Amino acid sequence: MVFPAQVADVAAPSGGNVYDRRVSRGLSSLGWNVDEILVGGDWPRPDAAARAKLRTALDNFDSGEVVLVDGLVACGVPEIVVPAARRLRVVVLVHLRLAAETGLSPVDRDDLDRREREVLHAAHSVVATSPWAARELAQHHDLPVNRVHSVDPGVDRSPLARGTDGASRLLCVASVTPRKGHDLLLDALLTIDDLDWHLVCVGALHHAPEHVTQLRTRLKTSSACEKVDFVGPQHGDELEQSYDAADLFVLASRAETYGMVVTEALARGIPVLATNVDPLPQTVGLAPDGSMPGLLVPPDGLATALRSWLTESDLRRRLRTSARDRRGMLKGWAETSNSLARVLTQVTRSSPPSG
Structure with a gap:
């Protein structure tokens, strides 16, 4: 698993960071041998040092290994990820399309969209975090629907909130x-x-x-x-x-x-x-x-x-x-980890990359 370095910072929480941490622990608890690699950098537009670290990390994996990469890391650098996908089983976990972030200029939006499309077409499988997001990714990037999977986040059961005055x-x-x-x-x-x-x-x-x-x-x-x-x-x-x-x-x-x-x-x-x-x-x-x-x-x-x-x-x-x-109807993180494990099991059983 290749994640952005901020995943480890519990003092800077985000939905994507929580998701990455929970599925990593969840797969380990299911018996998967998880090697978690954190790469620093200003993703999705990293500097040369961050690019070099990612390239080295991917080069160190044995051919045919399953590598799940957070989309924030993977989708902006097709020049690194696409060659790696020719010898590794690369699975890209997309929390949000890069071009869907607000505040981007048209030029940046188009460039990030092009880069992401190139990466996702090279990936062995793509994981999105809701059925809607999976459909939207497949349609937007013209991906085969059987290569895009939905793995919804879980949630921990917590005590009922007491509130303040019931309204304000x-x-x-x-x-x-x-x-x-x-x-x-x-x-x-x-x-x-x-x-x-x-x-x-x-x-x-x-x-x-x-x-x-x-x-x-x-x-x-x-x-x-x-x-x-x-x-x-x-x-x-x-x-x-x-x-x-x-x-x-x-x-x-x-x-x-x-x-x-x-x-x-x-x-x-x-x-x-x-x-x-x-x-x-x-x-x-x-x-x-x-x-x-x-x-x-x-x-x-x-x-x-x-x-x-x-x-x-x-x-x-x-x-x-x-x-x-x-x-009482909400699903827990164990179900999320089981769902992701099923996707990764399919990947391990598929034909290895030919590169």
Whole structure:
């Protein structure tokens, strides 16, 4: 397994990092001999030293070995990965298409898309993190559907969140970048400043510093400046405390491939308000009685949905009941590891590369 070096930093959590760590441990527990290699660099556009380390790592594997590479590492460097795939069984794990990241120039977006397509066509198999993401990858890059597999993230069962007052404490867990839509969320909240609410934003602040500065500047000039906290990344007990205090989980993403934080909230019985971008409707899912454990709306519907949540006690009661019922349906990480193991077993049984 070849992962970006930040996977090992539990103080800088992300869905992709958590996924990589959990499947690595999960495969080991299933009896797989896992050799985990971490490569530093500014992926997907690494410098010469990072490129050299990746090339050396791949060159050191015996021909025919199965090598699972995180797409953040693999998809930007076809000049390294494509030759390696001629002698290794390369499996690429794609958390997010490189060109789907927001804020890219058209030139960068097209270049990353071309590089990723070249890598994925050379790979033995491709793993995506939701059925929607698998279909989207296959269609976008014109890949054979039988080579693209969906392995959904798992979630740990957690105690029910106690909340604060049952309504006003809003929690968003996401790196503060344009793709995660914090600006959309703030736009909505500032239109309902007459109501009682408090938003806690947990997530890295260094990925898009200009974006963070713009958000903070806007807050300073508003009457809601004391109602929003950007607390940076959290993990362990600190993150657990943030979830435990939440009455409603909010996510205003412009794009997702799964939305692990949604199931993290539902695992604690917290209702979810999210934008209805694919695949979030499937991630939020339905409770056993067919009710939705939250609200899914377009970006221009966030303000109305938030006002409804804050003012309608019957709605809050229904959504909390549904979220707690949905909690029992969530799948654990053991199932994720078993699903990935099945994909890798198919790869080991297939014909070796001819190069």
